Amino acid sequence: MENQNQVLEQLRSVFRSGITIPAQFRLSQLNQLMSMIQENEEVILKALHQDLAKPKFEAIMSEVDIVVNELHFAIANFTSWMQPEYVSKNLATKLDDCFVRREPLGVVLIIGPWNYPLHLLLLPLVSAIAAGNCAVIKPSEVSAHTDRLMAELIPKYLSQECYTVVRGGAEETTSLLQLRFDHIFYTGSQAVARIVMRAASVHLTPVTLELGGKCPCFIYGRVDIAAAARRLVWSKYFNAGQSCVAPDYVLCSPATRDALLPALRQTLEQFYGKEPQKSPDMSRIVSDRHWTRLMELLKKTSGKVVVGGESDQEDKYIAPTVLVDVNEDDALMAEEIFGPILPILTVESVEEGIDLMNRQEKPLALYVFSDEASVVNTVLERTSSGGFCSNDGIIHMCLPTLPFGGVGTSGFGSYHGRWGFETFSHRRAVMLRGWALERLNGLRYPPYQENKLSWLRWTTSAKSSCSLM
Amino acid sequence: MQLAVQRAKEAFLSGRTRPLEFRLQQLHALQRLITENEAEISTALKQDINRSQYDTPLLELIGIDTEIKLALEKLAEWAAPRPAERNLLTISDEVYILPQPLGVVLIIGAWNYPWALTLLPLVGAIAAGNAAVVKPSELSEYSSLLLRALLPRYLDKDLYPVITGGVSVTQELLRLRFDHIFYTGSSAVGKLVMEAAARHLTPVTLELGGKSPCYIDKDCDIRVACRRITWGKFVNCGQTCIAPDFILCEPCIQGRVVECLRQTLLEFYGADPKSSPDYGRIINQRHFLRVMGLMEGYTPVVGGQNDASQRYIAPTVLKDVPPHSRLMQEEIFGPLLPIVAVSDMDDAIRFINEREKPLALYIFCSDKKATKRMIEETTSGGVTVNDVMMHYTLSSLPFGGVGQSGMGHYHGKHTFDQLSHQRACLVRSLRMENVNLARYPPQDRRRARRVQMALRSPMIDMSKRTFVWAVTATIIGLGLFVTLLVVLLIASGLNCTCWYWRGFYN
Numbered sequence: 001m002e003n004q005n006q007v008l009e010q011l012r013s014v015f016r017s018g019i020t021i022p023a024q025f026r027l028s029q030l031n032q033l034m035s036m037i038q039e040n041e042e043v044i045l046k047a048l049h050q051d052l053a054k055p056k057f058e059a060i061m062s063e064v065d066i067v068v069n070e071l072h073f074a075i076a077n078f079t080s081w082m083q084p085e086y087v088s089k090n091l092a093t094k095l096d097d098c099f100v101r102r103e104p105l106g107v108v109l110i111i112g113p114w115n116y117p118l119h120l121l122l123l124p125l126v127s128a129i130a131a132g133n134c135a136v137i138k139p140s141e142v143s144a145h146t147d148r149l150m151a152e153l154i155p156k157y158l159s160q161e162c163y164t165v166v167r168g169g170a171e172e173t174t175s176l177l178q179l180r181f182d183h184i185f186y187t188g189s190q191a192v193a194r195i196v197m198r199a200a201s202v203h204l205t206p207v208t209l210e211l212g213g214k215c216p217c218f219i220y221g222r223v224d225i226a227a228a229a230r231r232l233v234w235s236k237y238f239n240a241g242q243s244c245v246a247p248d249y250v251l252c253s254p255a256t257r258d259a260l261l262p263a264l265r266q267t268l269e270q271f272y273g274k275e276p277q278k279s280p281d282m283s284r285i286v287s288d289r290h291w292t293r294l295m296e297l298l299k300k301t302s303g304k305v306v307v308g309g310e311s312d313q314e315d316k317y318i319a320p321t322v323l324v325d326v327n328e329d330d331a332l333m334a335e336e337i338f339g340p341i342l343p344i345l346t347v348e349s350v351e352e353g354i355d356l357m358n359r360q361e362k363p364l365a366l367y368v369f370s371d372e373a374s375v376v377n378t379v380l381e382r383t384s385s386g387g388f389c390s391n392d393g394i395i396h397m398c399l400p401t402l403p404f405g406g407v408g409t410s411g412f413g414s415y416h417g418r419w420g421f422e423t424f425s426h427r428r429a430v431m432l433r434g435w436a437l438e439r440l441n442g443l444r445y446p447p448y449q450e451n452k453l454s455w456l457r458w459t460t461s462a463k464s465s466c467s468l469m
Numbered sequence: 470m471q472l473a474v475q476r477a478k479e480a481f482l483s484g485r486t487r488p489l490e491f492r493l494q495q496l497h498a499l500q501r502l503i504t505e506n507e508a509e510i511s512t513a514l515k516q517d518i519n520r521s522q523y524d525t526p527l528l529e530l531i532g533i534d535t536e537i538k539l540a541l542e543k544l545a546e547w548a549a550p551r552p553a554e555r556n557l558l559t560i561s562d563e564v565y566i567l568p569q570p571l572g573v574v575l576i577i578g579a580w581n582y583p584w585a586l587t588l589l590p591l592v593g594a595i596a597a598g599n600a601a602v603v604k605p606s607e608l609s610e611y612s613s614l615l616l617r618a619l620l621p622r623y624l625d626k627d628l629y630p631v632i633t634g635g636v637s638v639t640q641e642l643l644r645l646r647f648d649h650i651f652y653t654g655s656s657a658v659g660k661l662v663m664e665a666a667a668r669h670l671t672p673v674t675l676e677l678g679g680k681s682p683c684y685i686d687k688d689c690d691i692r693v694a695c696r697r698i699t700w701g702k703f704v705n706c707g708q709t710c711i712a713p714d715f716i717l718c719e720p721c722i723q724g725r726v727v728e729c730l731r732q733t734l735l736e737f738y739g740a741d742p743k744s745s746p747d748y749g750r751i752i753n754q755r756h757f758l759r760v761m762g763l764m765e766g767y768t769p770v771v772g773g774q775n776d777a778s779q780r781y782i783a784p785t786v787l788k789d790v791p792p793h794s795r796l797m798q799e800e801i802f803g804p805l806l807p808i809v810a811v812s813d814m815d816d817a818i819r820f821i822n823e824r825e826k827p828l829a830l831y832i833f834c835s836d837k838k839a840t841k842r843m844i845e846e847t848t849s850g851g852v853t854v855n856d857v858m859m860h861y862t863l864s865s866l867p868f869g870g871v872g873q874s875g876m877g878h879y880h881g882k883h884t885f886d887q888l889s890h891q892r893a894c895l896v897r898s899l900r901m902e903n904v905n906l907a908r909y910p911p912q913d914r915r916r917a918r919r920v921q922m923a924l925r926s927p928m929i930d931m932s933k934r935t936f937v938w939a940v941t942a943t944i945i946g947l948g949l950f951v952t953l954l955v956v957l958l959i960a961s962g963l964n965c966t967c968w969y970w971r972g973f974y975n
Contacts, residue, residue, distance in 0.1 A: 016822070018846075057912035065921055087865035098863055103848050105871070182872065190670060197667035201660050204677070206876040209670065227899040234909055271910040281910035358482075371899060380894065381487070384569055387893040396895035399564060401553040407571070407890040408648065412672035414891065427878060429851035429866035430844060431859055435690050435835070441856075445700050446737040446747035448523035 004172075007164055008179050011107045011134045014161045020104060020132045023079050029129045029158055030078075033122070034071045036157040037064060040149075044118060047145040051117065053284035053316075058239060063118040066398065070126050073400045073417055078130040081421045084430070092440075097432035102425040104132035105206075106182030111173065111196070113188045114142035114286050115242040115338075120210075121150065124185045125163075127420025133183075134162045138176060140188075141169045142287055181205050183424060187244075190409055208413030208423055210244070211406055212336045213363035213386075217247035217393070218353050218379060219256050221372040228369040228391070229263035233271060235367075235393025237320045240283040241340040242290075245365040245387070245394050248337050249326070250344045251353045257324060257344050264342075265307055268320050277310070277317050285316040285339065294318055294339040300331035303343055328356060350375055354382045362386070362408030367393050386410050470638065473630040474602055474645055477573050480627035481600035486570060489544055495595050496544075498623040499588070500537045503530055506619060510584060513611035517583065519750035520705065528705065529585040532862070536589055539864055539881055540596040547596065547885045550894070563896035568889040570598030572648030577639065577662070579653040580608035580752055581708040581802075586676075587616065590651045591629070593884025599649075600628040604642060606654075607635045608752055647671050649888060653710075655800075656873050674877030674887055676710070677870055678800045679827040679850075683713035683857065684817045684843070686834035687722045694833040694855070695729035698806075699737060701831075701857030703784045706749035707804040708756075711829040711851075711858050714801055715790070716808045717817045723788055723808055730806070731771045734784050743774075743781050751780040751803060760803035763796050772804070792820070814839055818846050826850070826872030831857050850874050 019025055037044065041064060048054040048063060084099040108128050112121030121139050128135045137154065139147040151165045166176060177184075177199035186196045187210040200207045219228060236247050252260065272279040285291040295311060301323060308321035318340050326332055326343035333343070347353040357366070357379075366385035368376050376390045386406035389396040397404050397416070405414030415423050443452050485491055503510075507530060514520035520528075540547075550565040574594045578587030587605050594601040603620065605613035617631040632638065643650075643665035652662045653676040666673045685694055702713050718726055738745040751757040757780045764773070764785065772785035782804050790796055790807035797807065811817045814834075821830070830849035834840045840854055850870040851860045860866055864881030879887050 055910070055912065057910070061908070061921070087863065089865070090863060093859070093863055096859075098860075098866060100867060101844070103871075193670060194667050197670065198664055201663035201667055204656060204660055204663065204675065204873055204876070211670070224899040227902050230902070230909060231899075231905070273911070279911070281912055369899070376896065380567070382484075384572075384890065385892065387895075388567075389895040389897065391897040391899045392895070395558070395897075396893055399553065399556060399559060399893075399895070401555075402564065402893035402895070403566065403891050404893065407892070409670050411670070414893075426848065426871040427867050427869075428848065428871070429860045429863075429868060430854070431852065431856075431863065431866065432840070432854040433856040433859060435693055435855060438693050438696070441697065445696070446521075447739070447745065448521060448747050450523075453523050 004166065004176055005179060008107060011136065011164060015106050015134045020134060020162055023082060026078065026130055026132055027075065030071055030075050030126065032157045033126065034068065036153055037067055040153060043149060047149045048118065050145040051143040052239065052286050054239065055281045055283065057281065058283065063116055066119050067122045070123050070400055074126050074130045078421060081418055093431065095434060099430055101428045101430055103428050105424060105426055107134045107136065108183040108185060108424060109136045109138065109176065109181040111138045111186045111188065112140050114140040115239060117143035117146035120187045124415055124420065127415055128424045131421050131424035133424055137163060137165045138173060141167065208415065209411040211409065211411040212244040213361055213410040214248040214336050215245055215363045215365045215367065216357045217250045217367040219250060219252040219260065219369040220350055220353065221370045221375045223370050225259045225263045229260060229267045231392050233264060233267045236342055237340050238394065240285060242286065242338050243394065245397060247367050247393050249333065250342060251347055251356060252344065253348060254346045257346055261306060264322055268307065272320065276319050277312060277315065285318060288316065291316045294341060297331055297337065298341065301326065302330055303332065350378055354379060357383050362410055364406045364410040365389065470632055470641060471645065473632060476627045477600040477602055477630055481572055486598040486600065486628065489548060492595055492598055493541060493544060495624055496537050496541055496592065499592065500534065502619055502623040503533055509615060513615045516611040517609040518752050521747045529582055532585050533588050536592045536864060540592055543882065544596055547882055559895065561901065565894050567892045567894050569892050571888060571890055573600045573602060574649045574651060574888055575602050575642060575647040576604065577652045577654065578605045580606035581705060583609035583612035586653045590879060590884060593879060594888050596885050597888040599888055603629060603631045604639060605633060607633065674879065675875040677873065677875040678710045679825055679874040680714040680800050681711055681827045681829040681831065682821050683716050683831040684833065685716060685718040685722065685726060686814065687719045689833050689835045691722060691725050692729050695726060696733045697856050699730055699733040702806050703804050706751060708752065708802050711861055713831050713857050715797065716806060717811045717820060718808060719813065720810045723810060726808060727770050727786055727788055730786050734771065738784065742783055743776065751782060754780065760805060763801060764805055814843060818843060821847050826874055828870045828874040
């Protein structure tokens with residue numbers, strides 16, 4: 001703890017010296033981060049494979065490329081994001097300079113999870129650097145190989161004075177949380193998020209929480225079953241279902257379900273072959289603990305397994321599994337599944353579907369598959385979720401122009417692109433006034449008189465009015 | 470109380486607040502509440518804090534009215550989906566950000582401006598389509614009771630309940646689950662609010678306080694500066710979160726500053742401020758004793774008189790205040806204005822940076838470069854240069870703190886955004902599956918590369934280089950086109966009657 005405190009104090013004094021402020025410095029660090037990824041792609045892929053048996057394609061697309069894209073976007077745009085934003089003025093301030101300055105917060109703490117250990121750790125870091133902060137980076141110890149790799153690579157490429165990697169388990173994280181940061185960015189589970197926010201409240205540290213939830217996938221009405229099944233299977237079994245935005249469960253009518261099942265079987269075979277365990281494109285569960293958790297769910301469920309169900313503890317493998325006859329009160333509906341298990345629940349109408357979804361906690365993402373725009377719009381308007389995507393899954397988070405974040409128990413705050421920059425910045429309102437027009441100011445000074453007030457009322461009743469307080 | 474919150478939640482879930490017409494209607498009703506009851510509100514404030522009848526509209530009601538007018542005018546624009554830029558993969562899709570209501574918002578007001586600080590967030594909550602539980606401060610008792618009587622008469626009774634009471638009521642409320650908590654008050658209680666919110670993972674907006682420094686440069690118009698500072702400091706008897714808390718200046722101008730302050734105080738409140746109808750009082754005994762305690766051991770150069778029976782403290786100025794004195798340890802929130810000597814602007818910057826980040830920073834300086842430097846080398850919630858508090862009045866500027874002075878921003882559109890969820894929406898179709906095929910397993914190099922290309926974003930490169938290239942290319946293109954035209958004209962057999970060419974062929 002003492003050591004951590006020292007590290008933090010050091011970072012703080014480096015931040016105070018102001019070296020992270022100039023655009024040139026931030027650009028150089030972002031470029032360094034880019035080099036780090038591009039020069040070490042092989043080792044990164046290897047570490048990801050050791051942690052999660054992540055197929056090379058998935059690793060490149062969802063870990064390496066997404067960070068590289070974000071870096072390109074940040075590098076191209078951060079200087080314009082840094083510029084003062086001039087705002088519209090009212091009558092009283094017409095002659096003044098009024099703008100908003102984006103200022104770095106100071107020393108931020110970034111806590112990463114294990115499911116996308118590179119991307120979910122480095123994407124916030126890109127925004128933190130672009131915004132001019134110093135950072136303490138805490139990768140997840142559960143994805144041990146990536147954890148070790150980050151601790152090795154980051155100091156080699158980024159300024160060691162400004163950015164420190166801290167490794168460790170629950171104990172180290174707890175003691176880290178007792179220190180005072182200027183912002184804490186946490187990606188992970190709801191249980192730990194409560195602890196993080198409570199620790200932050202002691203110092204009045206603002207937090208961004210990227211959590212999870214049960215992301216529903218509502219399939220209704222006229223729909224191209226084959227295409228829907230393909231996209232659903234892709235987004236569900238990507239990373240063996242261990243994505244915070246993976247479709248957690250399917251809601252559809254019994255008829256749709258009957259049409260969907262053969263399509264799912266066919267797609268699964270197309271993607272992973274007859275024996276998914278042998279397919280190089282199928283990932284594994286990250287740890288024994290999580291494997292056991294998922295197997296327990298399969299034991300406790302009252303649903304019927306219609307596809308998959310096989311598993312191999314030594315390999316931490318669970319086959320892509322689909323269950324039917326699952327009810328709302330089933331074990332599989334009690335917590336976020338975070339695995340390659342897909343329950344299908346049936347509803348008779350859009351209303352019923354919406355009500356069921358609204359009875360659950362607000363999820364990080366909500367998916368609707370339908371060719372009928374009315375179905376899509378109704379669900380969009382009557383539900384709430386972090387993000388929304390119709391007729392596809394996960395892909396909405398690849399756009400850096402969309403804010404990525406949750407609502408309710410799926411978290412608060414957002415990032416990606418400019419949104420990340422704003423998260424790690426303080427928007428400081430600045431008003432530069434002149435010395436002239438003191439007589440106009442005189443209207444607001446005591447001793448108060450009825451006629452002064454009438455004047456003020458008159459000037460403030462204009463369209464571009466001013467308020468005085 | 471739990472019943473009231475439950476009713477608000479059910480009312481929200483019924484979907485009543487979704488249509489914009491409903492929200493506009495509620496905002497109109499709120500506007501009428503303010504305009505029709507100005508006299509009663511002024512009376513309540515006089516009883517609470519001895520607010521002068523002119524200060525009330527000036528300080529609170531005009532502000533609320535302006536916010537409501539802005540919301541009425543702009544609501545449709547604020548609530549509309551905001552399109553976002555697409556990449557190659559999503560080029561044929563609809564991509565936008567949809568603002569949606571959060572649900573039930575808890576608004577905890579403060580006692581120093583009981584109407585503005587409670588109703589301004591409410592305007593944003595209503596505009597964003599939320600239900601709101603309003604908890605005014607019990608210290609401004611008359612205002613809180615009046616609000617409880619008035620609000621249900623104008624606004625929807627179920628959606629916007631008012632709950633009054635003391636600390637225990639607030640604690641009970643904080644145990645319940647809300648979708649957002651908007652708290653204005655002290656940092657100490659702010660920590661407790663955030664801790665309670667952590668239990669339910671509720672996002673919070675905390676508008677707290679701090680010691681807002683006021684730097685007076687020796688080469689500025691000290692007379693005008695002191696007049697503006699006096700106004701900001703002693704309005705509402707110093708009980709304003711963005712009041713200039715203390716003055717930093719060089720010792721050589723300290724005397725002049727004191728004189729100007731003294732003169733202005735005479736102009737504003739007369740020789741006996743106690744009898745001026747425009748001068749307020751301290752809210753209660755506890756705060757009166759607290760503020761008096763801060764002055765202990767120091768002799769003021771202006772004011773210092775007090776009357777416990779009226780909770781009156783004269784406008785007081787103290788000079789040569791040591792940085793480690795009690796006066797400099799906590800937010801004063803009263804009519805005491807200490808002057809701390811600093812050797813120059815750098816010393817002032819250092820002084821400010823050694824302390825917690827304040828809610829506001831005031832700089833009085835005629836040198837633009839020096840002002841710019843001071844702004845860049847410090848941080849604070851907001852800044853007003855050559856005046857005080859005015860940045861609060863422009864609703865296009867986000868108002869909020871940083872560090873110990875708070876988190877989150879509001880005013881104008883910012884309140885709407887703060888109390889909405891910005892939902893990222895991607896509306897795709899199941900057609901054009903061919904483009905997608907590349908991303909499915911089983912995977913190979915060629916397909917992977919195609920997907921990489923499609924995901925690169927944004928499609929339009931906004932960099933300066935491309936812009937310059939585009940402009941140059943256009944100019945060259947135009948030039949070539951013009952040349953082509955000329956060549957064609959010449960080639961078409963000298964039929965050009967243009968005056969320019971006539972001489973050429975004669």
